[in-house]
Amino acid sequence: MREGNPDLETQIADAVAGRIERLIADGELKPGQAIPSERRLTVKLGVSRSALREGLKVLRTRGIIATTQGRGSFVAVLTKQPLPTPMMHLLGSQPRTLYDIFEVREMLESESARLAALRGTPADFALISRRYEEMREANERKIGESMQAQHDYAFHLAISQASHNPVLVHMLSSVTELLLSSVFASVNNLYCREAEKRVIDKQHARLYKAVIERQSEQARKVASEHIDTTVACLREIEAEGSPLVRAPLQSGA
Numbered sequence: 369m370r371e372g373n374p375d376l377e378t379q380i381a382d383a384v385a386g387r388i389e390r391l392i393a394d395g396e397l398k399p400g401q402a403i404p405s406e407r408r409l410t411v412k413l414g415v416s417r418s419a420l421r422e423g424l425k426v427l428r429t430r431g432i433i434a435t436t437q438g439r440g441s442f443v444a445v446l447t448k449q450p451l452p453t454p455m456m457h458l459l460g461s462q463p464r465t466l467y468d469i470f471e472v473r474e475m476l477e478s479e480s481a482r483l484a485a486l487r488g489t490p491a492d493f494a495l496i497s498r499r500y501e502e503m504r505e506a507n508e509r510k511i512g513e514s515m516q517a518q519h520d521y522a523f524h525l526a527i528s529q530a531s532h533n534p535v536l537v538h539m540l541s542s543v544t545e546l547l548l549s550s551v552f553a554s555v556n557n558l559y560c561r562e563a564e565k566r567v568i569d570k571q572h573a574r575l576y577k578a579v580i581e582r583q584s585e586q587a588r589k590v591a592s593e594h595i596d597t598t599v600a601c602l603r604e605i606e607a608e609g610s611p612l613v614r615a616p617l618q619s620g621a
Contacts, residue, residue, distance in 0.1 A: 377422065380415075380419050380422065380423075381419065381422035381423050381425070381426050382423075382426060383423075384413065384415055384419050384420055384422065384423025384424075384426075385423040385424075385426035385427050385430070385432075387413055387423075388409075388413075388423060388424070388427060388432075389427070389432060392432065392443055393534045394532055394534075395492070395529055395530070395532045395534070395537070396489075396491075397443050398443060398529065399443050399444065399445045400442060400443060400445060401442060401443050402440060402441070402442050403424070403433060403440065403441040403442060403443065406420055406421070424441065428441075431444055432444055466549075466550060466553055466602070466612065467599060467602075467603075469546050469547065469549070469550045470550055470595055470598065470599050472543075473547060473550060473595055474591075474592055474595040474596070476528070476536065476539065476540060477524060477527070477528065477591050477595065478588045478589075478591040478592040478595075479531075479536070479588065480524075480527055480528040480530075480531045480533075480536060480540075480591070481527055481575060481578070481579055481587035481588055481590070481591035482584045482585065482587055482588035482591075483530075483531035483532070483533060483536075483584075484496075484527045484528070484530035484531050484579050484587065485578060485579045485581075485582045485583055485584040485586075485587040486582070486584045487530065487531060487532045488530035488532075488579065488582070489530070492526075492529065492530035493530070493579075493580050495526050495529075495530075496523070496526045496527055496530060496576065496579060496580065497576075497580065498526075499519070499522045499523040499525075499526040500523055500572070500576045502519050502522070502523075503516075503519040503520055503522070503523045503572070506519040507519075507559070507569070513552065513555050513556045513559070514552065516555045516559065517548060517551045517552040517554075517555045517556075518548075520551050520554070520555060521544075521547065521548050521551045523572070523576075524551075525540070527575075527579055527591075528540050530579070552613075553602065553612055553613065554568070554598050554602070556613040557601075557602060557605055557612050557613055558598065558601050558602070561601075564601050567597060567601075568594070568597070568598070571590060571593065571594040571597065572594070574586075574590045575587060575590045575591055575594060578590050
């Protein structure tokens with residue numbers, strides 16, 4: 369950027385940074401994703417290369433963008449998992465709180481699915497499709513409960529990201545460990561039961577189809593039914609006198 373009015377240059381840099389932040393907030397650029405080339409961004413934003421570079425500098429200062437030598441610049445991971453607090457440990461360890469977590473999941477994930485069907489872009493649907501196929505492959509290979517739970521969670525997370533509601537996505541990301549513990553409980557306790565596993569697989573398929581085909585109300589309904597069915601199955605196991613297996617919270621992130 370040529371020497372001139374420092375205040376004007378700062379305003380331009382802030383404006384460019386703000387427009388890129390909007391792309392991140394809208395989900396067009398996701399955490400961990402590489403920043404597009406200067407040529408693509410200048411065309412998309414309608415700014416000069418010098419203005420773009422100054423805007424990127426602002427974002428690096430704010431911690432929104434991270435640059436690694438040899439790899440380039442990426443959208444930073446904006447929500448890091450903290451060490452579990454005493455309350456997080458309590459929520460993740462007590463049997464009754466498992467169902468509280470499922471209640472929250474039903475509220476958030478059913479709305480995420482509805483919004484994803486309404487707002488999802490072709491890029492979002494491509495990611496959802498990839499996560500769905502990865503989850504199916506992991507289930508077929510039976511690679512272990514922990515990894516199966518990770519793929520299951522990744523599928524649901526991709527749907528929430530397609531909602532293009534950054535507040536909703538942040539809320540889900542901030543309690544990743546708790547949500548994963550509920551997914552692990554589902555995988556560990558139900559996937560070994562053939563009848564229950566078939567029902568879960570069908571619900572995942574219906575959810576995937578509803579979102580991809582933009583059937584918003586159907587997506588919301590299926591997401592809600594998926595949680596309700598899982599809870600009902602887990603309660604049946606407990607009624608049989610069998611303790612539920614839950615994953616412990618990680619000691620750090």
